[in-house]
Amino acid sequence: MDPRELYYLNLTRRRFLAASAQTAGAALGVGALSSILGAAPASSSLRAARFPPKARRVIYLHMEGAPSHIDLWDYKPALRQRFDQDLPDSIRQGQRLTGMTSGQSRFPVAPSLFRFSRYPNRQDGAWISELMPYTAKLAHELCFVHSMHTEAINHEPAITFFQTGNQQPGRPSFGAWTSYGLGSANHNLPTFAVLITQGFGNMQALSARFWGAGFLPSEHQGCKLRAGGDPVLYLRDPAGVTREDRRALLDTVEQLNETEFARTLDPEIRSRVEQAEMAYRMQMSVPELTDFSSESEATLEMYGPDVKKPGSFAANCLLARRLAERGVRFIQLYMRGWDAHNNLPSEIRAQSKAVDQPQAALLADLRQRGLLDDTLVLWAGEFGRTVYSQGALSQTNYGRDHHPRCFSVWMAGGGIQPGISYGKTDDYAYNIVENPVEVHDLHATMLELLGLDHEQLTYRSQGRDFRLTDVSGKVIREWIA
Amino acid sequence: MDRVKFALLALALASCSTSAPSPLAVQQAPAPEPAQASLYQGRIAPILAERCGTCHGPEKQKGKLALHTPPAILAGGSDGPVIVAGKPKQSELVRRLHLPLADEDHMPPENRPQPSAEEIAALENWIAQGAPFDGGTGAPVPKPAPQNQVTGPLVGPADPAALAALEQAFVHVEKADPTSGLLWVDFAANAPKWSDAELAKLLAPLAPQVAQLGLARTQAGAQTLALARRMPHLERLDLRGTGIADAALAPIAGHARLESLVLARAKLSDASVEVLLGLPKLARVYLWESGVTQAGLARLAQERPKLAIDSGDETNTTALEVEPEPKFTSEAPPPGAAAVPAGAPAAVAVASLEPINSVCPVSGAPVNKKYMIVFEGRVIGFCCNKCPGEFWADPEKFRSKLPAN
Incomplete structure (x- = not known):
């Protein structure tokens, strides 16, 4: 686009409203209607919407560190008779391993220590581990995918791939794309919120770029809400500064920014102004958001005892519901600590205990408030774990290494087919034997549910159009209700 | 842009x-009923018109080809005939449909809507029958609904001043469906501050367009509900957490289109069950902590058996089956030939991963089992990671260095 044209279109909300207040009739009409179709920067709804959306927002429960599909969701009873046998070459097929186990002299099969039960869903039932008793009871709401696979074998590139569609850092994250594609539904809160819970098991680094905006305008990046103290740093005015003072300051700075923008046409100045305005509104909206005092005892109880500990997965699940009901588009929870290379049984027990009741409560709470219909919930790690034991295998202990060839995720709500399982792995939960799903396919399907065509949602950077799904991705119709 | x-x-x-x-x-x-027309008229002509007509029709004839009349189809284009009656595989038209999408000769061009597999099959079937313009048989294949078809009713454009007023008040407005003029309006931002009168005032001009209305946690009451009653396309109404009472809800009774109604955390009594029963299209209702008692819920369920009622009751799901206490053994035989599906190519079933050679065919140094490849169904070992590349570059050169079998 001609930069001059861009300049004329780049009216801020403030200027747009000021201008339209002075204008009457037809001119105002076109401006207003076009703004709901995407012209005003702050409400850039429906930038690329092509289908009637089934989901209005996403809650993405990211299990950082990669939980073991074998011990949670992917039931392999036959392995119980293969304890400590060597992983057959016909299964391993010479696939690469990480440096952490490639030097092992043996790859002994470690069956899951945990007992599975079959819970009713809309097919022949879902086998779920005893580690997830609360979630298991909601099997009729969940769409399990047992045949996810990913490109990367280590955390950093695998999370980057799952969040941004590319292993190399620098692309916008899924939440940023959603924010860019759908715009905000509540101008008092960020469109993309990130909540982090510290885990009990082995934890890996968590980079802020996992929720970055990449080359998208930076107002689309995830806003991390902190657990302790102020949820957002420096949001509170210093003592002696009134809200009017703050307003006057912002207005003055904005004038200076406008002058600078007129000179340089740098879009980041616009982002900066947007963010300052957002912060001003968040001074009011965030304290209200994070105040759980209006929640009933029964609700708090449903999320479990940890709900009163800020930053716990339970507290973050409740916060996620509160964000969802306030119209935030993309809410991402990170649960750290699933990287169980050694001592998997004890680590996964603690991890599962921390997430199971809260995540089930979140689903039930969304359901009873009528929010699950249009809220798409995704539960996923960045890859799976190996069937063979890393380190010593005993009847009561084992570890599992990274396994990108297959893993399980589940979704619920927001136009997803409830109560089904999709895809299958072999008897060792090592290779996919039916309906493999790429990360790009998952992204494409989720965008479709949000009313966005993954091939149309593009952004031009450095001379070419980029997509979340890069040059891949197919929508999986079987998942869509 | x-x-x-x-x-x-x-x-x-x-x-x-x-x-x-x-x-x-x-x-x-x-779509015209295919059963009454000839195969050409009922099925083939519509496909050609839809998929090819823009460039090869009455208006444009790219490559001097038109496909909208029988004589034009028979005449072909500048490259000659496009169909060979009775021989779909030799017909240029079919050949081009099957070329890879990226191929320059593929038709329709890559950026155009592509025919479905059923449509291509119908064309082939028609040509195989001799491409008759009268008669012909073929299982009529239902036409898939075109994407982007208007799914909702057409409504007039929303009042621009009303939209501007909502936007100024930070109320979220979005198209409920990108192909129609219907709107989703949501008051989630600043919800508690919206009074019944203000809501009704802001929404009144948009009554014809509103299809989904989010009033959760606002002070919505009788005025807003009376207005909602006059929204002809309203399908989903969210009154969660409004504390709405029977009298305020009553005006919605008789709404002809409302499908989904959220009343969680309202302050109703069983009197409102009557209102719900008066909503003919109602398919889902959320009544958790709404004040409606078990008796009211039971009555609703009895009178409207197909209505999905969510009252937030705990799901008392129990397992259908519980696995016995796991015991670990090593009894099972390792998967052997049986694991390989019948009919799989023999080369896949490498019996052993032991290399057949003990010295590297490239360097002559001893084999290191870290560096192995499968060549002609046999596992060959090398001394280092450089030699396999050299081997693959010209396997014939090293064949004599390998053990005979």
Whole structure:
């Protein structure tokens, strides 16, 4: 686009409203209607919407560190008779391993220590581990995918791939794309919120770029809400500064920014102004958001005892519901600590205990408030774990290494087919034997549910159009209700 | 660029929905019944018109080819005939349909809507029958619904001043469906501050367009509900957490289209069950902590058995089956030949991963088992990671260095 044209279109909300207040009739009409179709920067709804959306927002429960599909969701009873046998070459097929186990002299099969039960869903039932008793009871709401696979074998590139569609850092994250594609539904809160819970098991680094905006305008990046103290740093005015003072300051700075923008046409100045305005509104909206005092005892109880500990997965699940009901588009929870290379049984027990009741409560709470219909919930790690034991295998202990060839995720709500399982792995939960799903396919399907065509949602950077799904991705119709 | 496009689109929408007949409405006309026409008329001509007609029809004849009349089809284009009666595989038309999408000769061009597999099969079937223009048989294949078809009713453009007022008040407005003029309006931001009167005032001009209305946690009451009753396309109404009472809800009774109603955390009594029963299209209702008692819920369930009622009751799901206490053994035989599906190519079943050679065929140094490849179904070991590349470059050169079998 001609930069001059861009300049004329780049009216801020403030200027747009000021201008339209002075204008009457037809001119105002076109401006207003076009703004709901995407012209005003702050409400850039429906930038690329092509289908009637089934989901209005996403809650993405990211299990950082990669939980073991074998011990949670992917039931392999036959392995119980293969304890400590060597992983057959016909299964391993010479696939690469990480440096952490490639030097092992043996790859002994470690069956899951945990007992599975079959819970009713809309097919022949879902086998779920005893580690997830609360979630298991909601099997009729969940769409399990047992045949996810990913490109990367280590955390950093695998999370980057799952969040941004590319292993190399620098692309916008899924939440940023959603924010860019759908715009905000509540101008008092960020469109993309990130909540982090510290885990009990082995934890890996968590980079802020996992929720970055990449080359998208930076107002689309995830806003991390902190657990302790102020949820957002420096949001509170210093003592002696009134809200009017703050307003006057912002207005003055904005004038200076406008002058600078007129000179340089740098879009980041616009982002900066947007963010300052957002912060001003968040001074009011965030304290209200994070105040759980209006929640009933029964609700708090449903999320479990940890709900009163800020930053716990339970507290973050409740916060996620509160964000969802306030119209935030993309809410991402990170649960750290699933990287169980050694001592998997004890680590996964603690991890599962921390997430199971809260995540089930979140689903039930969304359901009873009528929010699950249009809220798409995704539960996923960045890859799976190996069937063979890393380190010593005993009847009561084992570890599992990274396994990108297959893993399980589940979704619920927001136009997803409830109560089904999709895809299958072999008897060792090592290779996919039916309906493999790429990360790009998952992204494409989720965008479709949000009313966005993954091939149309593009952004031009450095001379070419980029997509979340890069040059891949197919929508999986079987998942869509 | 997007913004310009959308501004134009807005103008286009505004003009087309007021002028009749609307081009969007035409799409909804039912497809001709194939059973009464010949195969060509009923099935083939519509496919050719839809998939090829823009460039090879009455208006344009790219490559001097037109496909909209029988003589034109038989005449072919500048490259000669496009169909060989009775021989689909030799017909240029079919050949081009099957070329890879990226191929320059593929038709329709890559950026155009592509025919479905059923449509291609129908064309092949027709040519195989001799490409008759009268008669012909073929299982009529139902036409898939075209994407972007207007799914909702057409409504006039929303009142621009009303939209501007909502936007100024930070109320979220979005198209409920990108192809129609229906709106989703949501008061989630600043919800508690919206009074019943203010809500009704802001929404009144948009009553014809609102299809989904989020009033959760606002002070919505009788005025807003009376207005909602007059919203002809309202399908989903969210009154969660409004504390709405029987008298305030009552005006919605009799709404002809309402499908989904959220009343969680309202302050109702069983009197409102009557109101719910008076909503003919109601398919889902959320009544958790709404004040409606078990008796009221039971009555609702009894009178409207198909209505999905969510009252937030704990799901008392129990397992269908519980696995016995796991015991670990090593009894099972390792998967052998049986694991390989019958009929799989023999080369896949490498019996052993032991290399057949003990010295590297390239260097002559001892084999290191870290560096192995499968060549002609046999596992060959090398001394280092450089040698396999050299081997693959010209396997024949090293064949003599390998053990005979």
